[in-house]
Amino acid sequence: MPLPEGAGSRVVRGAESVGRSAVAALDAVGFGASLLSQSGVWLLFGRRRGQAVRAQPVFAEMMEIGIRALPIVTMLSLTIGMMLAIQGIDSLRPFGAEYQVTIGVTLSVTREFAPLITGILVAGRSGSALAARLGSMTIQSEIDALRVMGVNPVRYLVVPSLLAMLIMLPCLVIWSDLVALGGAGLYVTSELGMSLGAYADQSLKYLDVEDLLHGLSKSALFAALITVIAVVDGSRVRGGAEGVGRATTSSVVHAISAIVLTDMLFVYAATR
Amino acid sequence: MAEAAGQRIPAPGGPVIEVRDLVTHYGERQILHGVSLEVRPGEIMVIMGGSGSGKSTLLRHLLGLERPSSGSIRILGRELTEMSELELYQQSRRIGVAFQGGALLSSLSVGENVMLPLREHTKLDPGTMEIMMRLKLEIVSLAGFEKLMPSELSGGMIKRAAFARAIIMDPALLFCDEPSAGLDPVVSRALDELILRLRDAMRMSIVVVTHELESAFRIADRLAVLDRGRILALGSVEEVRGSPNPRIQNLLQRRFEEEVLDPEAYLERLTGGVAP
Numbered sequence: 143m144p145l146p147e148g149a150g151s152r153v154v155r156g157a158e159s160v161g162r163s164a165v166a167a168l169d170a171v172g173f174g175a176s177l178l179s180q181s182g183v184w185l186l187f188g189r190r191r192g193q194a195v196r197a198q199p200v201f202a203e204m205m206e207i208g209i210r211a212l213p214i215v216t217m218l219s220l221t222i223g224m225m226l227a228i229q230g231i232d233s234l235r236p237f238g239a240e241y242q243v244t245i246g247v248t249l250s251v252t253r254e255f256a257p258l259i260t261g262i263l264v265a266g267r268s269g270s271a272l273a274a275r276l277g278s279m280t281i282q283s284e285i286d287a288l289r290v291m292g293v294n295p296v297r298y299l300v301v302p303s304l305l306a307m308l309i310m311l312p313c314l315v316i317w318s319d320l321v322a323l324g325g326a327g328l329y330v331t332s333e334l335g336m337s338l339g340a341y342a343d344q345s346l347k348y349l350d351v352e353d354l355l356h357g358l359s360k361s362a363l364f365a366a367l368i369t370v371i372a373v374v375d376g377s378r379v380r381g382g383a384e385g386v387g388r389a390t391t392s393s394v395v396h397a398i399s400a401i402v403l404t405d406m407l408f409v410y411a412a413t414r
Numbered sequence: 415m416a417e418a419a420g421q422r423i424p425a426p427g428g429p430v431i432e433v434r435d436l437v438t439h440y441g442e443r444q445i446l447h448g449v450s451l452e453v454r455p456g457e458i459m460v461i462m463g464g465s466g467s468g469k470s471t472l473l474r475h476l477l478g479l480e481r482p483s484s485g486s487i488r489i490l491g492r493e494l495t496e497m498s499e500l501e502l503y504q505q506s507r508r509i510g511v512a513f514q515g516g517a518l519l520s521s522l523s524v525g526e527n528v529m530l531p532l533r534e535h536t537k538l539d540p541g542t543m544e545i546m547m548r549l550k551l552e553i554v555s556l557a558g559f560e561k562l563m564p565s566e567l568s569g570g571m572i573k574r575a576a577f578a579r580a581i582i583m584d585p586a587l588l589f590c591d592e593p594s595a596g597l598d599p600v601v602s603r604a605l606d607e608l609i610l611r612l613r614d615a616m617r618m619s620i621v622v623v624t625h626e627l628e629s630a631f632r633i634a635d636r637l638a639v640l641d642r643g644r645i646l647a648l649g650s651v652e653e654v655r656g657s658p659n660p661r662i663q664n665l666l667q668r669r670f671e672e673e674v675l676d677p678e679a680y681l682e683r684l685t686g687g688v689a690p
Binding site for chain 2: 191192193275278279282283284286287288289290291292293294298
């Protein structure tokens with residue numbers, strides 16, 4: 143059946159648009175991989191190249207990414223821990239298995255909820271801030287200024303953020319594990335009349351080092367993803383302040399999507 | 415001896431910048447069409463042209479921020495187009511750049527901005543760096559402003575702070591991108607005086623990219639007039655002023671020159687190449 147008039151050109155334009163988006167996405171992935179490898183090179187050989195990575199900006203970033211995020215991570219983790227306990231007890235009660243809630247809460251918090259929620263929170267808080275900072279530096283020629291001053295922007299801007307993220311996100315996940323399990327414990331003990339000591343014993347009995355490492359490994363992956371995505375989106379800003387806003391939004395959307403997708407792939411690979 | 419530690423020093427009196435047949439494209443669009451020019455030691459070369467003439471593109475190539483499609487750029491005796499990233503970084507320590515908008519890092523104070531090249535490239539103690547920073551701020555009449563953040567400065571002050579940062583390493587070559595743009599005539603004139611003072615006091619070779627005629631004529635030892643990616647004229651202020659080229663005269667008289675298009679090209683531009 144022949145295509146109606148104009149439909150052919152619309153199909154061609156549609157295919158062109160899909161093709162361009164695919165090329166742009168591949169280009170962004172390539173740029174991200176190149177940023178990661180450049181960061182590694184500057185971290186390892188920066189001193190030999192005459193541009194060592196300085197500790198002070200790394201500590202400043204750690205403060206911003208980790209310490210200043212503690213209140214919100216604490217509040218969310220406490221809420222999620224309690225919410226899991228409420229749901230768990232409610233689902234298990236019809237089977238008379240509500241005392242088994244501890245195992246469900248312990249494993250789901252350490253393996254899934256703590257790294258996922260903390261990753262999403264840090265992507266929204268620190269990833270977006272990094273994208274906005276780099277975006278505004280790009281449109282104000284600050285990145286060019288660094289380059290012509292002989293300062294490598296990856297070494298000066300990306301490596302401190304990446305290092306701080308790789309250190310602080312797993313630390314936040316450990317804190318989130320503790321707070322969420324504590325929150326769940328508060329509800330479980332009051333609802334089931336169990337002592338907090340018995341709840342803690344039961345949690346530790348079911349908890350394996352492997353479960354903790356599962357969550358922490360994921361958080362390290364998320365840390366790299368959040369930083370690289372923020373840098374890629376931030377450094378490709380075009381069109382002034384509006385462009386910075388767009389880059390910030392897309393950095394959060396891209397980072398959260400990447401975190402959820404990576405989480406699924408990681409769980410699939412690790413549990414088979 | 416021309417070679418020192420693998421670095422060729424330009425012969426005394428030889429050009430500090432030598433551009434030969436520079437061609438560059440953005441995508442399929444050709445921006446520079448075989449540009450050639452030289453900058454001599456201790457002179458102020460003003461690259462002048464209207465919007466879209468290619469002067470900013472030329473500057474980005476001279477700074478090593480873009481790689482050309484073809485041609486040669488020798489800066490301080492070294493071929494820029496063949497330098498690795500690390501060699502470019504080393505070369506940039508001998509070059510200062512004052513960007514159009516200043517490009518001060520907004521997260522650092524004025525003093526920290528000015529000291530940044532020293533912190534990154536030298537092992538000087540902090541006290542010495544601060545003295546050097548204050549000295550340069552003094553030169554650009556910004557003494558006492560080192561603790562302010564860039565957001566607390568006026569446009570003219572930002573440009574002067576950018577000059578202080580550009581000269582902190584005592585470069586042999588200084589680039590200034592549109593130093594007078596967006597400034598009132600008094601501040602603009604003060605910046606011109608500063609450029610002349612820097613050349614005389616520090617014996618720098620200075621390249622100024624601008625579209626401001628008064629400023630260009632005031633400071634230039636030689637002028638290069640760029641139009642649609644080609645050098646139309648290269649010479650002293652008098653030579654350029656006396657050029658019979660109508661495009662140069664249009665630029666000097668600030669006459670708008672309408673682009674002549676044939677009807678076919680005009681129709682194609684209107685329809686975006688799609689037949690109505």
